[in-house]
Amino acid sequence: xxxxxxxxxxxxxxxxxxxxxxxxxxxxxxxxxxxxxxxxxxxxxxxxxxxxxxxxxxxxxxxxxxxxxxxxxxxxxxxxxxxxxxxxxxxxxxxxxxxxxxxxxxxxxxxxxxxxxxxxxxxxxxxxxxxxxxxxxxxxxxxxxxxxxxxxxxxxxxxxxxxxxxxxxxxxxxxxxxxxxxxxxxxxxxxxxxxxxxxxxxxxxxxxxxxxxxxxxxxxxxxxxxxxxxxxxxxxxxxxxxxx
Amino acid sequence: xxxxxxxxxxxxxxxxxxxxxxxxxxxxxxxxxxxxxxxxxxxxxxxxxxxxxxxxxxxxxxxxxxxxxxxxxxxxxxxxxxxxxxxxxxxxxxxxxxxxxxxxxxxxxxxxxxxxxxxxxxxxxxxxxxxxxxxxxxxxxxxxxxxxxxxxxxxxxxxxxxxxxxxxxxxxxxxxxxxxxxxxxxxxxxxxxxxxxxxxxxxxxxxxxxxxxxxxxxxxxxxxxxxxxxxxxxxxxxxxxxxx
Numbered sequence: 345x346x347x348x349x350x351x352x353x354x355x356x357x358x359x360x361x362x363x364x365x366x367x368x369x370x371x372x373x374x375x376x377x378x379x380x381x382x383x384x385x386x387x388x389x390x391x392x393x394x395x396x397x398x399x400x401x402x403x404x405x406x407x408x409x410x411x412x413x414x415x416x417x418x419x420x421x422x423x424x425x426x427x428x429x430x431x432x433x434x435x436x437x438x439x440x441x442x443x444x445x446x447x448x449x450x451x452x453x454x455x456x457x458x459x460x461x462x463x464x465x466x467x468x469x470x471x472x473x474x475x476x477x478x479x480x481x482x483x484x485x486x487x488x489x490x491x492x493x494x495x496x497x498x499x500x501x502x503x504x505x506x507x508x509x510x511x512x513x514x515x516x517x518x519x520x521x522x523x524x525x526x527x528x529x530x531x532x533x534x535x536x537x538x539x540x541x542x543x544x545x546x547x548x549x550x551x552x553x554x555x556x557x558x559x560x561x562x563x564x565x566x567x568x569x570x571x572x573x574x575x576x577x578x579x580x581x582x583x584x585x586x587x588x
Numbered sequence: 589x590x591x592x593x594x595x596x597x598x599x600x601x602x603x604x605x606x607x608x609x610x611x612x613x614x615x616x617x618x619x620x621x622x623x624x625x626x627x628x629x630x631x632x633x634x635x636x637x638x639x640x641x642x643x644x645x646x647x648x649x650x651x652x653x654x655x656x657x658x659x660x661x662x663x664x665x666x667x668x669x670x671x672x673x674x675x676x677x678x679x680x681x682x683x684x685x686x687x688x689x690x691x692x693x694x695x696x697x698x699x700x701x702x703x704x705x706x707x708x709x710x711x712x713x714x715x716x717x718x719x720x721x722x723x724x725x726x727x728x729x730x731x732x733x734x735x736x737x738x739x740x741x742x743x744x745x746x747x748x749x750x751x752x753x754x755x756x757x758x759x760x761x762x763x764x765x766x767x768x769x770x771x772x773x774x775x776x777x778x779x780x781x782x783x784x785x786x787x788x789x790x791x792x793x794x795x796x797x798x799x800x801x802x803x804x805x806x807x808x809x810x811x812x813x814x815x816x817x818x819x820x821x822x823x824x825x826x827x828x829x830x831x832x
Contacts, residue, residue, distance in 0.1 A: 519832035578822040588763035
């Protein structure tokens with residue numbers, strides 16, 4: 345069934361009214377009709393099954409016929425601090441990160457970033473990618489895209505005692521050891537830092553350490569930045585029993 | 589240092605001679621000079637550090653100055669049986685799967701595949717993607733791309749007692765339970781089946797079961813085919829202590 349995140353005030357008692365681009369999509373692209381069912385989500389964790397009663401390209405109206413709490417949200421809340429990457433790589437991380445199960449995303453600018461700070465159009469596009477990935481993967485909470493900040497601001501924003509920066513030059517401390525350490529093993533939220541294509545310079549790694557961010561290795565193979573992001577998210581979810 | 593997989597007979601005693609597109613790349617793209625160093629790999633597991641002695645666009649000659657056994661190959665040999673996907677998705681799986689650490693790839697055609705069997709040009713392109721990903725991630729063995737076969741042939745080719753098919757409609761048996769079961773936990777090789785965009789029909793799942801392929805779930809979120817592939821590879825490597 346097609347799923348749509350909509351503003352909470354579009355649902356009143358058991359009536360739902362959808363306008364804008366989602367109405368156009370339902371009418372013109374999906375060509376849904378009266379009596380067809382959709383799922384709407386108000387970002388509360390609830391899923392509302394809706395039977396369509398009226399549909400035009402401007403407005404879709406329907407009745408809630410069932411309401412259930414979703415079960416697709418991981419208990420572990422992962423915030424991905426991702427250095428800006430070239431557009432296609434960054435968008436891959438957004439889409440796949442949301443499918444896999446991140447809770448929020450903080451783009452940051454690191455010394456070796458080769459791309460500029462995104463404009464309004466790009467931010468709007470990124471939010472659309474996140475929303476579509478959340479709908480496609482059947483999530484019930486919409487991951488949050490935070491504003492782009494500097495690496496230093498990101499380090500200050502990160503949660504003390506539950507932040508990990510992955511660095512290809514770290515050769516001793518493995519991610520698995522960090523996740524199973526006393527400090528981290530019962531964490532209900534984790535902040536993960538992934539660098540840009542050229543990696544973190546050691547000055548940034550030192551700065552992160554000064555803010556109590558733990559620096560860890562992913563193992564022996566050298567991963568591209570976007571691959572590292574998706575693999576770390578997967579490994580954390582697997583470790584916590586939330587994937588696989 | 590730049591890395592190149594080359595045919596074994598291009599290395600004789602401690603002399604290396606590189607021709608073709610790799611010579612052009614070294615000369616024209618990377619603009620390497622006499623005295624620069626590269627790593628060459630002959631797909632034996634050894635890494636040869638080579639000092640360039642002569643370089644033209646037709647031929648690069650050099651001397652082996654060091655030889656070491658690589659340590660980047662996972663002990664667990666993962667064969668990814670991947671249904672054909674739309675080109676960009678399939679190429680993403682090839683590239684990222686090799687970076688993460690698969691040993692071989694078997695493309696297959698499933699009932700719901702929407703793409704045609706690839707021609708020679710595409711197969712050549714896929715081999716290039718695999719080789720470049722193996723070089724980039726510092727692997728020392730080049731993953732093997734097998735010919736495209738049917739789903740039924742793939743099931744017959746798969747290893748009895750160490751094959752897993754991931755299916756979004758399986759709700760009980762989780763991948764982690766399979767990996768930790770007596771039959772699988774000491775496997776040194778695993779065959780993993782991932783379906784096309786539209787998933788496996790139940791008839792194919794039944795056929796796989798009849799060939800003793802275990803059918804498992806990835807958890808609660810619905811992943812696109814290419815995301816599922818990369819996440820399963822990561823989870824297996826993490827479980828086996830080969831990633832993170």
